[in-house]
Amino acid sequence: xxxxxxxxACCLGLVNGTFLxxxxxxxxxxxxxxxxxxxxxxxxxxxxxxxxxNLSILNRNQTEHILSLxxxxxxxxxxxxxxxxxxxxxxxxxxxxxxxxxxxxKQSPLGFYDANEVKFSDQEICIVSILRSGNAFLxxxxxxxxxxxxxxxxxxxxxxxxxxxxxxxxxPENINEQQIILVDPMLGTGGSASMALKILKNYGVKEExxxxxxxxxxxxxxxxxxxxxxxxxxxxxxxxxxxxKESNYLAPGIGDFGDRYFGTVKKHTRSVQV
Amino acid sequence: MFRNxxxxxxxxxxxxxxNVLCNQIKGKNQDDQLPHYHFLNDHDLQxxxxxxxxxxIIDKSYTEHILSVxxxxxxxxxxxxxxxxxxxxxxxxxxxxQxxxxxxxKQSPLGYYDAHExxxxDEEICFVSILRSGNAFLxxxxxxxxxxxxxxxxxxxxxxxxxxxxxxxxxxxxIKDQQVILVDPMLATGGSASMALQILKNHGVKEExxxxxxxxxxxxxxxxxxxxxxxxxxxxxxxxxxxxKNINYLAPGIGDFGDRYFGTVKTNKAQQ
Numbered sequence: 171x172x173x174x175x176x177x178x179a180c181c182l183g184l185v186n187g188t189f190l191x192x193x194x195x196x197x198x199x200x201x202x203x204x205x206x207x208x209x210x211x212x213x214x215x216x217x218x219x220x221x222x223x224n225l226s227i228l229n230r231n232q233t234e235h236i237l238s239l240x241x242x243x244x245x246x247x248x249x250x251x252x253x254x255x256x257x258x259x260x261x262x263x264x265x266x267x268x269x270x271x272x273x274x275x276k277q278s279p280l281g282f283y284d285a286n287e288v289k290f291s292d293q294e295i296c297i298v299s300i301l302r303s304g305n306a307f308l309x310x311x312x313x314x315x316x317x318x319x320x321x322x323x324x325x326x327x328x329x330x331x332x333x334x335x336x337x338x339x340x341x342p343e344n345i346n347e348q349q350i351i352l353v354d355p356m357l358g359t360g361g362s363a364s365m366a367l368k369i370l371k372n373y374g375v376k377e378e379x380x381x382x383x384x385x386x387x388x389x390x391x392x393x394x395x396x397x398x399x400x401x402x403x404x405x406x407x408x409x410x411x412x413x414x415k416e417s418n419y420l421a422p423g424i425g426d427f428g429d430r431y432f433g434t435v436k437k438h439t440r441s442v443q444v
Numbered sequence: 445m446f447r448n449x450x451x452x453x454x455x456x457x458x459x460x461x462x463n464v465l466c467n468q469i470k471g472k473n474q475d476d477q478l479p480h481y482h483f484l485n486d487h488d489l490q491x492x493x494x495x496x497x498x499x500x501i502i503d504k505s506y507t508e509h510i511l512s513v514x515x516x517x518x519x520x521x522x523x524x525x526x527x528x529x530x531x532x533x534x535x536x537x538x539x540x541x542q543x544x545x546x547x548x549x550k551q552s553p554l555g556y557y558d559a560h561e562x563x564x565x566d567e568e569i570c571f572v573s574i575l576r577s578g579n580a581f582l583x584x585x586x587x588x589x590x591x592x593x594x595x596x597x598x599x600x601x602x603x604x605x606x607x608x609x610x611x612x613x614x615x616x617x618x619i620k621d622q623q624v625i626l627v628d629p630m631l632a633t634g635g636s637a638s639m640a641l642q643i644l645k646n647h648g649v650k651e652e653x654x655x656x657x658x659x660x661x662x663x664x665x666x667x668x669x670x671x672x673x674x675x676x677x678x679x680x681x682x683x684x685x686x687x688x689k690n691i692n693y694l695a696p697g698i699g700d701f702g703d704r705y706f707g708t709v710k711t712n713k714a715q716q
Contacts, residue, residue, distance in 0.1 A: 204551065204554075204555045204556055205554075205555040205556065206549070206555060206556040206557070207554075207555050207556065207557050208557075208558065209557070230560075231541035231542065232537055232538075232541040234545065234560040234561075235560065235561045235562050238550060238559035238560055238561050239561065241550065241552040241557060241559075242550045242552065242559070243551050243552055243553050244551075252590075256537075256588060259533065260537060263506055263530070263533075266509070267503070267505040267506045268505070271508065271509060275480070276512060276515065276516045277516065277517050277518075278481075278517055278695075278696040278697055278698065278699065279517050279697065279698075279699035279700075280478070280481075280688070280693060280695045280696055280697050281479045281481050281695055281696050282478055282479070282480040282481065282696070283480070283481050283482075283483070283512075283515060283696035284483060285515070285516070286504075286508040286509065286512060287508075287512045287513065288509045314530060316526070414554070419554060421552075421554045421555055422552040422554055422555050422556070422557035423552055423553065423554050424552065424553075425552065425553035425554070
C-alpha cells in the first residue's frame with residue numbers, strides 16, 4: 171500500500187523527494203534479491219564420488235564453459251542448443267567408454283594388432299529417453315550410435331506436488347537383452363528417473379546394463395536413485411549445490427531445459443522458470 | 445618362376461595336387477608373414493608422459509574401440525569416416541578444455557553463479573590444417589567452433605626421402621594474435637609438423653599459443669617436436685610402438701589416413 175501511495179504522490183507531481191523514494195521502492199521490489207549460488211568444492215565432489223562408486227562426474231575443464239553458457243538466462247536458443255548438443259556428445263562418449271569391450275586380433279594395412287572393441291553392435295544398444303526433455307539427447311545419440319534402438323517413456327512432473335506421473339511408453343520388445351542408456355537432462359528429486367528405471371526393470375532389464383545420463387543433477391536426486399537402483403551407473407556433467415524445497419528446482423540450475431531447448435519458454439511468467 | 449610352372453600345371457589340368465601346391469605357395473607369398481604389433485604398455489606410456497609434460501594422451505577407454513575400427517584394413521569408408529570424426533571430435537574437445545578461461549558472475553533463471561568461460565571468442569581461435577589429411581579435422585572443428593578461422597599449409601612428404609616439401613600456405617593476417625590449433629592425423633618422423641610449426645613461428649605465433657592435435661603418433665615424432673618446440677602442447681589419441689625405418693610409416697598404424705578418409709586409396713598397389 172505504501173508503494174501505491176508513493177506512486178500516487180509521484181503522479182501528482184509532489185516534491186522531488188517522492189520520486190527518489192519511488193525509485194528506492196522500485197529497487198526494493200527486486201528484493202527477491204537473487205541469490206548467488208556457489209558450486210560444490212573439490213572436496214565435496216570427492217566425497218560424493220566416494221559415496222557413490224557408480225557415479226561419474228565429467229571433468230570440469232570440458233564442461234564449465236559450456237554449462238556457463240547454457241545456464242545464463244540471456245543465452246539465445248541457437249547458442250543454447252549448440253552447447254547442449256556439445257555437452258550431450260561428451261556425455262555419450264563417456265557412456266560408450268564405459269561399455270564392456272572384448273579383445274580380438276585384427277589386421278591393419280601393415281600388420282596385426284590387439285583390438286579392443288565394444289562387445290555390442292549398435293542394435294544391441296537402446297537409448298531410452300524420458301520425454302519430453304530427454305529427446306534432446308537423441309540428435310547426438312544417433313550421430314554416435316547410428317544403429318541404436320530408441321525407447322521412449324513419457325513421464326511428467328506434477329508442478330504442485332513434484333510427483334512424477336506416468337503417461338506412456340514405447341520400448342523395444344527385446345529390451346531386456348539390450349544395453350540401456352537412459353537419458354534425461356536434469357536430475358532434481360529423482361522421482362521421474364526412478365519411475366523410468368522401475369519401468370525398465372519391469373521389462374526385465376538388469377540394473378548393471380543401465381547407464382543413466384544427465385546434464386545437471388543434485389545430491390538428493392543421486393542419493394534417491396542410487397538407493398533404489400544401486401547397480402546402475404550414472405554419468406553427470408555437473409552436480410548443483412541446491413535443490414530448492416518449494417519448487418524442487420535445481421539452483422543455480424538451467425531453468426526449464428525442455429522449454430529452452432525446444433523453444434517453448436512461456437514469455438510472461440517471471441524469469442524464475444516454473 | 446616356380447609359381448608360374450604350377451599355374452601352367454594347374455591350367456593343363458594336371459594332378460589336382462598341383463592345386464594344393466599352388467595354394468601352399470600362394471599362402472607363402474603372404475609370407476611377409478605380417479608381424480603382430482603390441483601397443484605400448486601403461487608403464488611405457490607413463491614414462492612418455494613424464495618425459496613430455498605438455499603431452500596429453502587421451503584415455504584409452506574413449507579411444508580403443510574407435511581406433512580399432514579405423515585401423516582395421518577391412519573397415520569401409522563410411523565407418524572409417526564416422527569413427528575418424530568421432531575421434532577428431534574427442535581430440536578437439538580436449539584441446540578446447542585446455543584453453544585459458546576467465547571467471548565472472550552470471551545469472552541463471554534462478555540466481556547468480558560463478559561462470560568460467562573461454563577467454564577467447566570463436567574468431568580468436570584458428571585451426572591450422574596441414575593439407576591434405578589435416579582437412580579431415582575441419583568438419584568437426586567447425587561444428588564445435590563455428591566462428592573459428594581456418595588456416596591451411598600444404599606440405600607433402602616425399603615418399604622416397606621422407607623429407608617434407610612445402611608447397612603453399614594461406615593463414616589469417618592476424619594469426620600471431622590467435623590461439624592456434626594445428627591439426628594433422630598422423631605424426632611419424634615429425635618432419636611435416638615441424639615445418640608447419642616453423643611457418644607459424646615465422647608469422648609471429650608464440651609456441652605457448654599452439655596446440656597440435658594428432659590421432660596416432662610415435663615416440664620419435666613426439667621427441668623431435670618437443671625438442672624443437674618445447675612450449676607447444678600436443679594431444680594425441682594413441683602412441684604407436686613402431687616407426688618403420690625404411691618407409692617411415694607408423695606400425696600398426698592406420699594405413700594412409702588421407703587416402704582412407706578421402707576415398708583415394710590406390711587399389712592395385714600392395715597396401716602401404
